[in-house]
Amino acid sequence: MEVRLRDREATRERLLAAARALFAEHGYERVTVRMIAAAAEANIALVGRYFGSKAGLFGEVLAGEPTVRQVLEGDLEGLARRLGEYTAQRMRAEPDSPILRTLERSAGDPEIQALLSERLRTAVVNPLAARLEGDDAMARARMATAVFLGVGSVRRLLGPSDPTPEDVDRLTGLFEACLRGRE
Amino acid sequence: MEVRLRDREATRERLLAAARALFAEHGYERVTVRMIAAAAEANIALVGRYFGSKAGLFGEVLAGEPTVRQVLEGDLEGLARRLGEYTAQRMRAEPDSPILRTLERSAGDPEIQALLSERLRTAVVNPLAARLEGDDAMARARMATAVFLGVGSVRRLLGPSDPTPEDVDRLTGLFEACLRGRE
DNA sequence: GCGGCTAGTAAACGCACGTATACTTCACGG
DNA sequence: CCGTGAAGTATACGTGCGTTTACTAGCCGC
Secondary structure, three states: OOOOOOOOHHHHHHHHHHHHHHHHHHHOOOHHHHHHHOOOOOOOOOOHHOOOOOHHHHHHHOOOOEEEEHHOOOOOOOOHHHHHHHHHHHHHOOOOOOHHHHHHHHOOOHHHHHHHHHHHHHHHHHHHHHOOOOHHHHHHHHHHHHHHHHHHHHHHOOOOOOHHHHHHHHHHHHHHHHHHHOO | OOOOOOOHHHHHHHHOOOOOHHHHOOOOOOOOOOOOOOOOOOOOHHHHHHHOOOHHHHHHHHOOOOOHHHHHOOOOHHHHHHHHHHHHHHHHHOOOHHHHHHOOOOOOOOOHHHHHHHHHHHHHHHHHHHHOOOOOHHHHHHHHHHHHHHHHHHHHHHOOOOOOOHHHHHHHHHHHHOOOOOO
């Protein structure tokens, strides 16, 4: 593989990677383009050149994230428990996903909020609703998402707490109640 | 009652009221001291003079909010349903409480986050935990709080939705699952 | 080998913020 | 009626931000 010092694509990728890590670490507003450029060992002006703006770079970071969460795959019966276990981890530590981490540090800028909203919809809520049956599948998917996001909020605001087996059971029960259709 | 144009206490109160409304409307970061001063028809410098700083003013706004939520009062059996109904309202519209509105617009500044955290603890989580029994009362109160906050997050991010009677039932079920102790 | 496109750079622009300072104006007690 | 102290004002300070501009330097085809 050729090594080029002046490589537009490689520099662009470095900026993207640095932005991905920093946004996940601190959220949108508390990351400056100077921080990103420094982390990528690139010049500040290149952010504007390659991504148009800070918001454009953020949008590309979001777009680069994988859409389907592995939690949603697998059998439908175990879905509530997988969600319960996955969410229980959120009580202790930050999510791996940059989207979710950024979401938790939630941005006030309406443009950024719209980007996050669109992404949450296509990456979490819609895939989840697609796995459910009934005409209120979307409402139930939203409520399950609420539980999921809420646990993150509580950890962020009140501090982490190690989930007990009872917590996992309780969360699983919550998701079962959310996902269960009318019988 | 005497009418005084130069009334320190009245001006202070106007600033406080303006700040309360604006913080609830836009969150901490997106409100400037200039906005507050303009809304209160007071001079910018008075914010610093009377409250020390913007953060000091915010702290006083938080401190002025009522501590105990009426939802928590009343019989324990109906608590889950009252929480369910109260939370269902959050699917449609913003909370009345400035604390909760500010919480939803969540501030990144660590100092402000600490203020919000302390307030959420003393105004919501602790009173709720106090009403529960069992050694994991706090864990269950935190989970109920997570559901409550999560519904707000989802409304803010994905847009409001009118709660159906089924939503109320489902939320009530969620809170029952959270609040129920070991049997 | 050299000119021209282009990646990369340095520096500054313009703005908005929270805060601080020096000044002005008014109410009120003597 | 006047001086004094507090209430209120105008303005500027310093900082940090996202963005832009004018420039430099390197790669590549000819």
